[in-house]
Amino acid sequence: MFRSFNRRFIQHGLLFCTSALGTGYFGQYILKKNKLNAASPALHTPEIWLDDFPTREVQIDAMSNESEYDIVVIGGGATGCGVAVDAASRGLKVALVEKYDFSSGTSSRSTKLIHGGVRYLQKAIMQLDREQYHMVKEALYERGNLLKIAPHLSYPLPIMLPVYKWYLLPYYYAGIKAYDFVSGRQLLRWSYLITKKKALELFPMLKQEKLVGAIVYYDGQHNDARMNIALAFTAARMGANIANHCAVTKLIHGDIKVDNAQGQPEIKKIIRGVKCFDRCQSMKISLRYDIA
Known part of the structure; x- marks a missing residue:
């Protein structure tokens, strides 16, 4: 019964989110495309490229x-x-x-995380703030750049969010799923729900009292010093x-x-x-x- 309710809640929530954000996403795509088309290459190129690193x-x-x-x-x-x-x-x-x-x-000494900003997306939806939404899209785009140009220093990182109130589980899950859809081509992996038992298997020291389950989603991790x-x-x-x-x-x-x-x-x-x-x-x- 809970799964059926959860599924219906998520479907309606995602329909609302995608409808609200679709127009803004398309507008941002056109704007960024125009900026890229207007960009000009550097007037000069490096004169040398050393085969051996100088001491x-x-x-x-x-x-x-x-x-x-x-x-x-x-x-x-x-x-x-x-x-x-x-x-x-x-x-x-x-x-x-x-x-x-x-x-x-x-x-x-950074957090080592390269993320789009789930909290920014929450503000974008709740406050209908386009600037927050654009910030999320830009951060997701740059996350994709780092993962592409430095795959030896950047990689997807699973993040588990424990939930201690049953009515917050579908709420958080709908928000994380919206984050997945907003990621678009920059999506690392789909988020998913795990049971209380599985969450405690992964993190035995997790607080057990009133734990109802957990949500796992993916962002990026980055070795800042090596980069x-x-x-x-x-x-x-x-x-x-x-x-x-x-x-x-x-x-x-x-x-x-x-x-x-x-x-x-x-x-x-x-x-x-x-x-x-x-x-x-x-x-x-x-x-x-x-x-x-």
Whole structure:
């Protein structure tokens, strides 16, 4: 009887959800398609692609002898290494320095999850919020990208949601099923119900009192630190000079002649580069960048 009621409840719930979200999904598809069609490729391509990864000594030596860079990146986290890859892929001359080790800070301390956001979908449905819905779709799209470009570092992760009130079981299940349908082509695996007995077999330490069952759905898990290091290595193979344990100790200032708001020439102070200290070889390095 419960299964029959559960099935009817889910069918009606899914019909409502798909009807409400279908129009928004189609509109977002057209918008994203137009954006992709309007996008233009990079004007430059990397001049080199190294077959062998250069050693740290080679990188430091290159930094010491290079006169000027197009861009100097301070920080070897996810953002810094991502900027280095992007710039190097466009043919720019790039240097990156990190005070400690790559991904030693925030970039290695995430939840390790790559998810579309079940709670965002709940708000999108309950509050009829298109922005929340678009956020879910974008997150699901990026989750699919990570699983595609780095399958050795990303993989589907089953997540079990225990339920302790019988009337919440069909409610949560309908919401998770809506999440499955919204995932579309990015769906990892279908969610499903499991009994109280099966849930306790999987997690014996789970609270047994009033447990009525559980729901299993899938999101992604990601090795953030390894991905960060892969970005750093990719930038190096594209010709960027990168170095960890190389701290910035001082900014190098310079003067530039510019016109002010009245059209009169004036001298403006700018940052022309940085001075670094390589903690591994106990040597000083100056990195300057071209402002032309």
